[in-house]
Amino acid sequence: MKIATAAEMRGIDKAAIEYFGIPGLVLMENAGAALARQVASILTDAANKKICVFAGKGNNGGDGFVAARHLANLGAKVKVFLVFDENDTAGDAQVNLNIVKKMGIDVLPLAGDRDWDMARVAATFADCIIDAMLGTGFSGGIQGNMARAVEIINSAGKPVVAADIPSGVHADTGQVGGTAVRADYTVTFGLPKPGLLLYPGAEYTGRLVVADITIPAALLCAEIIRQNAITVRKAKQLIPRRHPAAHKGVNGHVAIVAGSEAYTGAAALAATGALRAGAGLVTLGVAASLLNLMQMKLTEIITRPLPEIIGGAIGLKAVPYIDELAARCDVLAIGPGLGRAEETMAAVREVVRNCEKPLVIDADGLNALVGHTDVLRDTAALAVLTPHPGEMGRLLGLTPAQVNQDRLGVARQAAHNWGAIVVLKGAPTVVAFPDGEVYINTSGNAGMATGGTGDVLTGVIAALIAQGLSSHDAAVAGVYLHGLAGDIAAHAGQVGMAAGDVAQALPAAYAGLLEE
Incomplete structure (x- = not known):
């Protein structure tokens, strides 16, 4: 509508x-x-x-x-x-x-x-x-x-x-x-x-x-x-259908680079979000010292060790490994929980600059672009950025309150300036495209205002891209699917909901959208 x-x-x-x-x-x-x-x-x-x-x-x-x-x-x-x-x-x-x-x-x-x-x-x-x-x-x-x-x-x-x-x-x-x-x-x-x-x-x-x-x-x-509502009807039109004879190889391969010593949960949530949103394969690249821990946390996820600096954080030596991983996958998601070490930030920028596959950038991936958004114009990939108002404010030199005063205008202008898709998270989430088109989401609830739900969204959008949706359609459908999963999880009560509850509700949300 x-x-x-x-x-x-x-x-x-x-x-x-x-x-x-x-x-x-x-x-x-x-x-x-x-x-x-x-x-x-x-x-x-x-x-x-x-x-x-x-x-x-x-x-x-x-x-x-x-x-x-x-x-x-x-x-x-x-x-x-x-x-x-x-x-x-x-x-x-x-x-x-x-x-x-x-x-x-x-x-x-x-x-x-x-x-x-x-x-x-x-x-x-x-x-x-x-x-x-x-x-x-x-x-x-x-x-x-x-x-x-x-x-x-x-x-x-x-x-x-x-x-x-x-x-x-x-x-x-x-x-x-x-x-x-x-x-x-x-x-x-x-x-x-x-x-x-x-x-x-x-x-x-x-x-x-x-x-x-x-x-x-x-x-x-x-x-x-140029403004649209993301309704259940719109989401039903976009969500990919799975062929009865499908196998993991045709359902898309998501690469995720995330996590650090203090934020292994962010990496786990992003990977789980991708898997629960239908990706056939999910490979998680993490600092080598975190590999055993992540393998215990994530049974169904492929893990790959990356060269690190200190505190389980990746550095510039990890860049060629990430480039190789991205080349073998359908989409690269980068940022959740990576930390803000200077060399980590430099590595993220180099990966973004090199990447030729669709990108989803969140959290510390966005922090790496503060003062360096010109990198988005240099990359051959179309990037989907998923900032919350604080991250958007840092990217634009605004306060979160200033961002929220005109969510449509801020997201629209940023998408145009950066040549990227901007998913401005919040109540409600706004999706803006470089050509000025914007979408306002109608799913979701206040129970989702808890740490980690944004990491799940990163995985959801990446999974939909891997399954064949354009980055534009994946951003729109992913935001609605993520919110719908939150609405399903909220049936047990909004207060006390956790990001993991949203991830676990994704299959039910997906099934609901596939119903005729």
């Missing part, structure tokens, strides 16, 4: 009206009707239910006016509170406000303290509240009367349904300037907006419902829209 920015959605609406000739009133009617249907569904029967609509002066308010009319026709007792000067409304919203008034629905401008007191009491005793104050064009912070209305809605303790996007959430980034409506449901129109899926906006969205308001499909599927 495509995801539209605020500007793209405005363009879609404009094209629907001007090119296809669909009147704006029709689009508003369909949006408001969808909003009313959602409210009626929540209440089971809207008859005699008390509903408060907090409306702004623009088209978002117009959607609320239409919803008020439909709900009144279903027998609901509707009150509409205007969080603006009534003289400021215009266009289609004004048309629908006039209709609401003529129907005898209570319309109360919030002008004085007595009006606000009435709104608070009405919200407290309402069965449902509709937030139709601010739409996707909002940016900045909520102040004044709008902030007052948000406080009333949020403190009422009643189900809240937001029209298109919760008031106060930035449509493109999900950022919240001070306060925002906390919706239980958000009925968004035409296409989802990024801010509904990105945190903190996702936390305010509640359950997301995408409503068809009869915008032509050609507009909603246009290639010019």
Whole structure:
């Protein structure tokens, strides 16, 4: 499914009206009707239910006016509170406000303290509240009367349904300037907006419902829209099917270079992730002194000793051995737990520069590229980078908070600059391609916020590449598969989940995606 920015959605609406000739009133009617249907569904029967609509002066308010009319026709007792000067409304919203008034629905401008007191009491005793104050064009912070209305809605303790996007959430980034409506449901129109899926906006969205308001499909599927959601349907399309006569040799060979004396677990998790995600063979290259330990930890994994420096860390002498290993495999994953010794970092850069096979770079492999991202342009391989916000920040000279303020924009720009695929891990994970296309993942949960889950993801993506997916498709499918495994593991509870639980759930997740 495509995801539209605020500007793209405005363009879609404009094209629907001007090119296809669909009147704006029709689009508003369909949006408001969808909003009313959602409210009626929540209440089971809207008859005699008390509903408060907090409306702004623009088209978002117009959607609320239409919803008020439909709900009144279903027998609901509707009150509409205007969080603006009534003289400021215009266009289609004004048309629908006039209709609401003529129907005898209570319309109360919030002008004085007595009006606000009435709104608070009405919200407290309402069965449902509709937030139709601010739409996707909002940016900045909520102040004044709008902030007052948000406080009333949020403190009422009643189900809240937001029209298109919760008031106060930035449509493109999900950022919240001070306060925002906390919706239980958000009925968004035409296409989802990024801010509904990105945190903190996702936390305010509640359950997301995408409503068809009869915008032509050609507009909603246009290639010019460069944001996409990774849904179960998308993952099912990408995940490789195994032939009944398959053997290990045709299911791909993953090479992984990982681990050091203090971080053998990272190497084990990456290798297990690759195996559990379907790779026919997995070869793990580790510092020679760690070989016996890794052989005991990993029964099904091939292990290869690499020349080391101190503390079980590889150095430059390991480079030709890694190059040879990569040449015999379908994909090379490098980085988990390698450590940050200066010579180890230099060795990683040399391997990346030499590699002609698809690459997956994570953890200390990414740390080796800090200040040296030009290496990514030198390599013949297409690299998939899997940073968390801290690693991304180090690569770009930003703080993790700055990265998270615009996850889509940061990942997209980095992918373009580096000529690499960027998998920016987090809630949610974002996959960005050098051509500007981005994907937002919809699987996964907070239980995955524990050490080692990123190492498992490295193995998953590498395994899918080894099985024949392009690096692009493997990044998209791998992120979803990894998150789905996390969702399966969370059935036993999110708190206390470990990365190994995610790895063990991968076969079940894979099987679920293969179901018709």
